Amino acid sequence: MVATTETINQVKTTTDKYKYGFSTNIEVDKAPKGLNEDIIRFISQKKEEPKWMLDWRLEAFKKWKRMEKPNWAKVSFPDIDFQDIYYYAAPKAKKKLNSLDEVDPELLKTYEKLGIPLNEQKMLAGVAVDAVFDSVSVATTFREKLSEVGVIFCPISEAIKNHPDLVKKYIGSVVPVTDNYYTALNSAVFTDGSFVYIPKGVKCPMELSTYFRINEKNTGQFERTLIVVEDEGYVSYLEGCTAPQRDENQLHAAVVELVAMNNSQIKYSTVQNWYPGDEQGKGGIYNFVTKRGKCLGENSKISWTQVETGSSITWKYPSCILMGDNSIGEFYSVAITNNAQQADTGTKMIHIGKNTKSTIISKGISAGKSQNTYRGQVQIQKGAYNARNFTQCDSLLIGDTCSAHTVPYINQHVSNAKVEHEATTSKISEDQLFYCMQRGLDTEQATSMIVNGFCKEVMKELPMEFAVEAQKLIGISLEGSVG
Amino acid sequence: MPILEIKNAELSIDNKKILKGLSLNVNEGETHAIMGPNGSGKSTLSYMLAGRDGYELDNGNITFDNIDLTPLSPDERSNLGLFLAFQYPVELPGVSSTNFLREIFNSRKKYLGENELSHLDFIKHLRKVAENLSIKDEMLKRYVNFGFSGGEKKRFEILQMALLNPKISVLDETDSGLDVDALKIVSEGVNNLKDKKNAVIVITHYQRLLDYIKPDIVHIMSDGKIIKSGDADLALYVEKNGYSEILNEKS
Ligand SMILES: Nc1ncnc2c1ncn2[C@@H]1O[C@H](COP(=O)(O)OP(=O)(O)O)[C@@H](O)[C@H]1O
Ligand SMILES: [Mg+2]
Numbered sequence A: 001m002v003a004t005t006e007t008i009n010q011v012k013t014t015t016d017k018y019k020y021g022f023s024t025n026i027e028v029d030k031a032p033k034g035l036n037e038d039i040i041r042f043i044s045q046k047k048e049e050p051k052w053m054l055d056w057r058l059e060a061f062k063k064w065k066r067m068e069k070p071n072w073a074k075v076s077f078p079d080i081d082f083q084d085i086y087y088y089a090a091p092k093a094k095k096k097l098n099s100l101d102e103v104d105p106e107l108l109k110t111y112e113k114l115g116i117p118l119n120e121q122k123m124l125a126g127v128a129v130d131a132v133f134d135s136v137s138v139a140t141t142f143r144e145k146l147s148e149v150g151v152i153f154c155p156i157s158e159a160i161k162n163h164p165d166l167v168k169k170y171i172g173s174v175v176p177v178t179d180n181y182y183t184a185l186n187s188a189v190f191t192d193g194s195f196v197y198i199p200k201g202v203k204c205p206m207e208l209s210t211y212f213r214i215n216e217k218n219t220g221q222f223e224r225t226l227i228v229v230e231d232e233g234y235v236s237y238l239e240g241c242t243a244p245q246r247d248e249n250q251l252h253a254a255v256v257e258l259v260a261m262n263n264s265q266i267k268y269s270t271v272q273n274w275y276p277g278d279e280q281g282k283g284g285i286y287n288f289v290t291k292r293g294k295c296l297g298e299n300s301k302i303s304w305t306q307v308e309t310g311s312s313i314t315w316k317y318p319s320c321i322l323m324g325d326n327s328i329g330e331f332y333s334v335a336i337t338n339n340a341q342q343a344d345t346g347t348k349m350i351h352i353g354k355n356t357k358s359t360i361i362s363k364g365i366s367a368g369k370s371q372n373t374y375r376g377q378v379q380i381q382k383g384a385y386n387a388r389n390f391t392q393c394d395s396l397l398i399g400d401t402c403s404a405h406t407v408p409y410i411n412q413h414v415s416n417a418k419v420e421h422e423a424t425t426s427k428i429s430e431d432q433l434f435y436c437m438q439r440g441l442d443t444e445q446a447t448s449m450i451v452n453g454f455c456k457e458v459m460k461e462l463p464m465e466f467a468v469e470a471q472k473l474i475g476i477s478l479e480g481s482v483g
Numbered sequence B: 001m002p003i004l005e006i007k008n009a010e011l012s013i014d015n016k017k018i019l020k021g022l023s024l025n026v027n028e029g030e031t032h033a034i035m036g037p038n039g040s041g042k043s044t045l046s047y048m049l050a051g052r053d054g055y056e057l058d059n060g061n062i063t064f065d066n067i068d069l070t071p072l073s074p075d076e077r078s079n080l081g082l083f084l085a086f087q088y089p090v091e092l093p094g095v096s097s098t099n100f101l102r103e104i105f106n107s108r109k110k111y112l113g114e115n116e117l118s119h120l121d122f123i124k125h126l127r128k129v130a131e132n133l134s135i136k137d138e139m140l141k142r143y144v145n146f147g148f149s150g151g152e153k154k155r156f157e158i159l160q161m162a163l164l165n166p167k168i169s170v171l172d173e174t175d176s177g178l179d180v181d182a183l184k185i186v187s188e189g190v191n192n193l194k195d196k197k198n199a200v201i202v203i204t205h206y207q208r209l210l211d212y213i214k215p216d217i218v219h220i221m222s223d224g225k226i227i228k229s230g231d232a233d234l235a236l237y238v239e240k241n242g243y244s245e246i247l248n249e250k251s
Helices: A002-017 A036-047 A052-067 A105-114 A117-125 A133-150 A156-162 A164-170 A181-189 A210-215 A431-440 A443-454 A463-477 B044-052 B074-080 B098-110 B119-132 B135-139 B150-164 B180-193 B207-213 B234-242 B245-250
Strands: A152-155 A196-199 A225-230 A234-240 A256-259 A264-272 A288-296 A301-308 A313-316 A321-323 A328-337 A342-351 A356-365 A371-380 A386-395 A405-411 A418-427 B003-012 B016-027 B031-035 B059-064 B084-086 B094-098 B166-170 B199-203 B215-220 B225-230
Touching: A036 A052, A036 A181, A105 A386, A105 B225, A117 B180, A133 A152, A152 A156, A152 A356, A156 A164, A156 A196, A156 A225, A164 A196, A164 A225, A181 A256, A181 A288, A181 B044, A196 A234, A225 A264, A225 B016, A234 B119, A234 B180, A256 A264, A256 A301, A264 A288, A288 A301, A288 B215, A301 A313, A301 A342, A301 A463, A313 B150, A321 A328, A321 A356, A321 A405, A321 B199, A328 A342, A328 A371, A328 A463, A356 A371, A356 A405, A356 A443, A371 A386, A371 A418, A386 A405, A386 B225, A405 A418, A431 B094, A443 A463, A443 B094, A443 B098, B003 B044, B016 B044, B016 B059, B016 B199, B031 B074, B031 B234, B044 B074, B044 B084, B044 B166, B044 B199, B094 B098, B098 B135, B098 B150, B119 B135, B119 B150, B119 B166, B119 B180, B150 B180, B166 B180, B207 B234, B215 B245, B225 B234, B225 B245
Parallel strands: A196 A225, A225 A256, A234 A264, A256 A288, A264 A301, A288 A313, A288 A321, A301 A328, A313 A342, A321 A342, A328 A356, A342 A371, A356 A386, A371 A405, A386 A418, B031 B199, B031 B215, B084 B166, B166 B199
Antiparallel strands: A152 A196, B003 B016, B003 B059, B215 B225
């Protein structure tokens, strides 16, 4: 195995490089279950937050208590008991294993198929690793590089302490606290997440991804991410991980806010592969996310690209508010559901400025007895002269026990705006499968090939390094669905 | 040495008998031609050989290198060295031709226990093979068969054949839709691959292909059976007189 030897060599060289970066300082504590003002005070105190932040949280909590759970999405699940959840747990040491031999072989097989390097495999599986993989040292290197150009990239809790003015100005400015039930909840209790600030004229010199991946040991339940890009700035941010992720927390309710000023651009890519549960969906993650970007400046651009393969329930609509004249919003999405998974995803494009443009390309793939719904809204508000939208929504069904739904909403208040919507539903064609198999590909290779072709327009929007993994991930997610 | 033996193959689709007791033996080194009117079951025969879903035999048997083919899936048959050039090649939107070719090439290498080629080495190899079939780089950047002209599709089939180097190839009307120049290129491609160890079955309506790919044995197929076999002259006879006389002879 050439690849393995290569990886081992890589591990060796990097080990030497980072010999001195070791740190094992893990704090363990936990607030009791349930949610009340005291818990929120506790969180705020643990995070050493200023008073304004605590007040903001408490206000959010008050509002949340008066809100109703949304029920319009086409997903069903047992009622969540919000008093039966832990809202604060400091990063815990996962039980460390001594070697990969102790790891579930199924999991290792998946890692291998994804082509994840050995060192990362260890990290993901929770195997005790050498100093090199300690995130602190790597993170420091990254951060130094970024701070040279003035980019701020840090945990949101640090930003609240170190850059209070920026956080205060923008937090909740794109996704209001009371936008929906889960945003209010998140605002009250968020504990993790990132803050990115790109100053005027700066093109962020690297994809903000590797750092994230290495740090994402314990992704929080209630993440809060805020990205602000000043005039002429650019950033590409990548969230998530192709490796299957388990988490003892069933409910995840993140909020992501993006702000783009004049002539700036934000590219936000997500690969989501949370544990989908067993074939019945038992034990899977509920992922209720609110993501929204505001193109505040003229000629600004926000692109969302997502590949969603995990979770037992996904409820997610990355959206763009196109305020600045000539601003552009894009949404490229692949959502795959298999077995008992349910996904209700889509986007909202809100055109406010003149000559604003939006593009929506959504590819839904359903297999097993899963449910896959696309829900999209295109709103052309008064004054959005000459606004343009193009929506293309394709569904691919594998087998005949799954279902796909497309629910477009179009509100148009301007006569010279142009909104185009195309939707197709197709079945994976037996002709195509046979053709590929006649050339020697097995059912899974053939399916993966055809489905990746179906998703091409979206996959090509992913940053290169991730596209390859995401491609393999699509194949793996559909294993056993054909044949 | 026989490669392929078909004995008394019977097959129905939607309760309609299509193959009605067809037998055919193909030995190493041979080139066979199958001719016959539209609807006589030629494509059905090729799908049956390739193991397509729904084309299982009701009766009879098929062996390939003395291995019973019936329980094997299409990919397993392909791995044994059976190749089908489709009458109607299938489009794979979004799947780049180069990637597809690399995938099938390396998958075959893997099956044979040979080294897979790196991306760069494969591209070099592919260029060489494609050039012989007058296939331009530009075409390989497009999606598989997507928007290809009739002739391009057929050349792309032979390109795959050349990459996989099968033991037996069934070419289903590979000549249809080709102009004379393309016909020459494709035939040369097939002839270059021919050796003493492999075999080819060409399904065609036209003698003109057989001017380039010289058959050892010509079969006339009608209504699900082979009704007459002969040497290359049989094809010339059909070209001149049509099928009717042979058909009448039988009934
Ligand atoms: N999928 C199918 N469903 C029903 N009938 C079919 C199907 N495929 C072929 N047939 C029928 O089988 C017969 C043989 O067809 P085919 O094998 O395509 O003939 P050929 O290739 O010799 O022209 C024809 O009568 C055709 O209508
Ligand atoms: Mg035919």
